[in-house]
Amino acid sequence: MKVDDLVNRVDELLSMGQEVLASRRRSDWGEYVDSGLMSGFRSASLSFIERVYGSVHPHFSEIKEGADGSRPSDADKCIAVLRAVRSEIGGGWLxxxxxxxxxxxxxxxxxxxxxxxxxxxxxxxxxxxxxxxxxxxxxxxxxxxxxxxxxxxxxxxxxxxxxxxxxxxxxxxxxxxxxxxxxxxxxxxxxxxxxxxxxxxxxxxxxxxxxxxxxxxxxxx
The missing domain is CATH 1.20.120.330 (Nucleotidyltransferases  domain 2)
Incomplete structure (x- = not known):
C-alpha cells in the first residue's frame, strides 16, 4: 500500500470523526454524541492503527483506553490521534x-x-x-x-x-x-x-x- 493510500484512509476516518461530532447533543447529564456513529468511528480507527503501527503503539492505546465513551471529548481525542498519524505518515516518519x-x-x-x-x-x-x-x-x-x-x-x-x-x-x-x-x-x-x-x-x-x-x-x- 502506498503512502497516498494511507493518507487517504486517514482522511476518510477524519471525515467520520466530523460526522460523529456533528451528532453532538445535550441532555441533563451533559453532552453526548451518537453512540452508534462513535462506535463505528472508534472501531475503524483502531483497526487502521493496529494494521499500520501494531496494537502496542501509544496511538492504539490512546484510543482504546482513552476514548471508550460517547462524549464529544472521546471523538475529539480520536481525531487528535488520527491527525498525528496523518502527520507522521505524510512526513515520512513512519x-x-x-x-x-x-x-x-x-x-x-x-x-x-x-x-x-x-x-x-x-x-x-x-x-x-x-x-x-x-x-x-x-x-x-x-x-x-x-x-x-x-x-x-x-x-x-x-x-x-x-x-x-x-x-x-x-x-x-x-x-x-x-x-x-x-x-x-x-x-x-x-x-x-x-x-x-x-x-x-x-x-x-x-x-x-x-x-x-x-x-x-x-x-x-
Missing part, C-alpha cells in the same frame, strides 16, 4: 522508524548467520542470509510505493525475490550492476535451500554475508 527497526532485526539475523558460518555450518548460514536479503528487497518495494505481492484468484501471493529484484532495478532504486549481483546472491541461497551443498564453498558464503551487509547499508529502508 517508514523512517520502521526502517530503523528493520535494520536492527536484519543485523541480528546477519550476526546469527555469521556465527553459524564460524561454527562450520555454511549451508544454514547461506539460507538465513538469503532470507534477510529477500525481505530487504520486499521492504524496499514497500518503502518506494511498489507492489510486493500479486493477486491471483482473489488471493495475495508474495512476489518471488527475483521479481522484486527486477522491479526495483527497473524503477532505478538501485543499479543494473546491483541487480546482477543480487541475482548471484539469490542463486547461492537457492542452492543452499535445495541441498546443492557441493556447488558453493564456505568462502563464498562469507563473501555473501559481507556483500549483502554492504548492500543493505548502502541501499537502506
Amino acid at each position: 517508514f523512517s522508524i520502521k526502517g530503523l527497526i528493520t535494520a536492527e532485526v536484519f543485523a541480528d539475523f546477519i550476526e546469527m548467520a555469521e556465527h553459524l558460518l564460524d561454527a562450520g555450518y555454511k549451508d544454514p548460514a547461506a539460507v538465513m542470509c538469503g532470507g534477510v536479503l529477500e525481505e530487504h528487497l520486499r521492504q524496499l518495494c514497500l518503502k518506494n510505493g511498489m507492489e510486493a505481492v500479486i493477486f491471483r484468484d482473489g488471493k495475495e501471493i508474495p512476489k518471488k525475490a527475483d521479481t522484486l529484484n527486477a522491479d526495483l532495478a527497473r524503477a532505478e532504486i538501485y543499479s543494473k550492476l546491483d541487480q546482477k549481483m543480487i541475482t548471484g546472491w539469490l542463486d547461492l541461497r537457492n542452492k543452499a535451500a535445495h541441498g546443492h551443498y557441493d556447488e558453493y564453498t564456505a568462502d563464498q558464503v562469507k563473501n555473501l554475508l559481507s556483500s549483502v551487509t554492504e548492500f543493505m547499508a548502502r541501499v537502506s529502508v
Whole structure:
C-alpha cells in the first residue's frame, strides 16, 4: 500500500470523526454524541492503527483506553490521534522508524548467520542470509510505493525475490550492476535451500554475508 493510500484512509476516518461530532447533543447529564456513529468511528480507527503501527503503539492505546465513551471529548481525542498519524505518515516518519527497526532485526539475523558460518555450518548460514536479503528487497518495494505481492484468484501471493529484484532495478532504486549481483546472491541461497551443498564453498558464503551487509547499508529502508 502506498503512502497516498494511507493518507487517504486517514482522511476518510477524519471525515467520520466530523460526522460523529456533528451528532453532538445535550441532555441533563451533559453532552453526548451518537453512540452508534462513535462506535463505528472508534472501531475503524483502531483497526487502521493496529494494521499500520501494531496494537502496542501509544496511538492504539490512546484510543482504546482513552476514548471508550460517547462524549464529544472521546471523538475529539480520536481525531487528535488520527491527525498525528496523518502527520507522521505524510512526513515520512513512519517508514523512517520502521526502517530503523528493520535494520536492527536484519543485523541480528546477519550476526546469527555469521556465527553459524564460524561454527562450520555454511549451508544454514547461506539460507538465513538469503532470507534477510529477500525481505530487504520486499521492504524496499514497500518503502518506494511498489507492489510486493500479486493477486491471483482473489488471493495475495508474495512476489518471488527475483521479481522484486527486477522491479526495483527497473524503477532505478538501485543499479543494473546491483541487480546482477543480487541475482548471484539469490542463486547461492537457492542452492543452499535445495541441498546443492557441493556447488558453493564456505568462502563464498562469507563473501555473501559481507556483500549483502554492504548492500543493505548502502541501499537502506
